[in-house]
Amino acid sequence: MKRLYATIVGATMILSVLFYARSQTRRPNPTQSPQTVTVAQPDQVELQSTVTTQQRLNRYFHSSVMPKLKNSSGAPVSRRGASLSLRIDETIS
Secondary structure: HHHHHHHHHHHHHHHHHHHHHHHHHHOOOOOOOOOOOOOOHHHHEEEEEHHHHHHHHHHHHHHHHHHHHHHOOOOOOOOOOOOOOOOOOOOOO
16 A cells, blocks of 8 residues: 555656646747748858868868878888786785
């Protein structure tokens, strides 16, 4: 009997918390149109300048830096990971 009572009380508490959370949730007004964010003209110019700079740097690295890195070393770079062994000595008392 105690288990049934505890289950009913617990379910009632959970439902009351869910109803309270639902009542606190803001719902959009269906008569309002959704708000749109517009980018101002100065921000658009700054964004275009940033993109242009990033593209120029990418072209430089891919055409000048990357080939030098690939051909600069005398010995090939090992692409294997280092192995690590670990020994754990445990005494149970």
